[in-house]
Amino acid sequence: MTTRAGFIALIGEPNAGKSTLLNRMVGAKVSIVTHKVQTTRARIRGVAMEGQSQLVFVDTPGLFQPRRRLDRAMVAAAWGGAADADVVILLIEAHRGVTEGVERILEGLTGIAKGRKVALAINKIDRVQAQVLLALTKDMNERFAFEKTFLISAERGHGVDDLRQWLAGEVPEGPWLYPEDQIADLPMRMIAAEMTREKLTLRLHQELPYQLTVETENWEERKDGSARIDQVVYVVRDGHKGIVLGNKGETIKAVSKAAREELEEFLGRRIHLFLQVKVRENWQEESERYSEMGLDFKDGN
Numbered sequence: 001m002t003t004r005a006g007f008i009a010l011i012g013e014p015n016a017g018k019s020t021l022l023n024r025m026v027g028a029k030v031s032i033v034t035h036k037v038q039t040t041r042a043r044i045r046g047v048a049m050e051g052q053s054q055l056v057f058v059d060t061p062g063l064f065q066p067r068r069r070l071d072r073a074m075v076a077a078a079w080g081g082a083a084d085a086d087v088v089i090l091l092i093e094a095h096r097g098v099t100e101g102v103e104r105i106l107e108g109l110t111g112i113a114k115g116r117k118v119a120l121a122i123n124k125i126d127r128v129q130a131q132v133l134l135a136l137t138k139d140m141n142e143r144f145a146f147e148k149t150f151l152i153s154a155e156r157g158h159g160v161d162d163l164r165q166w167l168a169g170e171v172p173e174g175p176w177l178y179p180e181d182q183i184a185d186l187p188m189r190m191i192a193a194e195m196t197r198e199k200l201t202l203r204l205h206q207e208l209p210y211q212l213t214v215e216t217e218n219w220e221e222r223k224d225g226s227a228r229i230d231q232v233v234y235v236v237r238d239g240h241k242g243i244v245l246g247n248k249g250e251t252i253k254a255v256s257k258a259a260r261e262e263l264e265e266f267l268g269r270r271i272h273l274f275l276q277v278k279v280r281e282n283w284q285e286e287s288e289r290y291s292e293m294g295l296d297f298k299d300g301n
């Protein structure tokens with residue numbers, strides 16, 4: 001059967017609903033893997049499978065009026081992500097219509113539209129009347145030649161399946177960019193552990209043997225909406241502990257910060273991440289032996 005795969009950039013003003021839509025489309029099938037398929041300028045936010053098509057969503061920071069230097073850099077990064085994508089989806093808010101911000105994005109879109117498909121998704125349709133949607137669809141399509149317009153509510157899920165199915169047919173034919181076993185349905189605790197492991201691997205390069213595991217031991221929801229996550233980094237030898245900790249603990253601190261930031265962005269809320277390093281010798285052999293015996297292996301301490 002023919003497989004398809006491609007990069008999709010979701011662009012829009014801050015608050016347009018990009019994260020909500022992305023989480024809807026990717027669902028539980030989130031891929032966080034160490035050996036990411038890298039695009040030149042964008043980060044991978046998630047991977048969704050639709051039939052034989054693999055949809056790889058790339059990150060684009062909010063597009064807004066560049067005032068300060070930092071903002072300009074962010075806008076450049078956002079357009080970079082879009083320019084690398086096979087399909088670009090412009091997400092706008094139904095009740096806000098064609099804002100100045102949307103007008104500016106449309107100008108930018110003209111510059112990168114060549115060679116890629118651009119669709120319009122009007123989000124938050126739950127907030128307006130049907131006539132408003134008709135008028136907005138017409139107005140936007142007079143301003144730009146969109147391939148297609150989708151009327152959606154990312155929050156409620158309306159129209160999201162249609163959009164995903166359309167994307168599946170639009171990405172180019174070709175092999176999948178991620179092996180299928182890397183986009184398993186992962187529970188959140190595992191995803192969180194994987195994020196930390198990825199940061200460790202990036203930071204330590206080849207310095208440590210590949211036998212380094214991270215487990216989420218505890219996940220505590222807090223009243224203020226944040227969560228406390230406790231993780232243990234298991235190494236196989238006492239000597240490895242120092243490498244993971246780094247000089248004055250600087251390695252583990254940097255890893256913890258990077259992982260926390262990614263978790264916060266992914267979950268859209270504040271996270272308190274606590275990492276501990278422990279030695280677990282021969283954990284893998286033991287784990288295999290125990291599971292052969294039909295027992296669940298829980299840490300060896």
Ligand SMILES: Nc1nc2c(ncn2[C@@H]2O[C@H](COP(=O)(O)OP(=O)(O)OP(=O)(O)O)[C@@H](O)[C@H]2O)c(=O)[nH]1
Pocket residue numbers: 012013014015016017018019020021061062123124125126127152153154155156
């Ligand atoms: N009423 C309504 N609200 C929505 C819908 N989709 C998203 N929202 C809300 O809009 C707000 C912004 O959504 P996000 O997904 O965080 O927006 P974003 O585009 O990722 O925002 P930035 O990260 O600032 O770029 C949130 O409060 C969502 O709950 C929708 O379909 N209907």
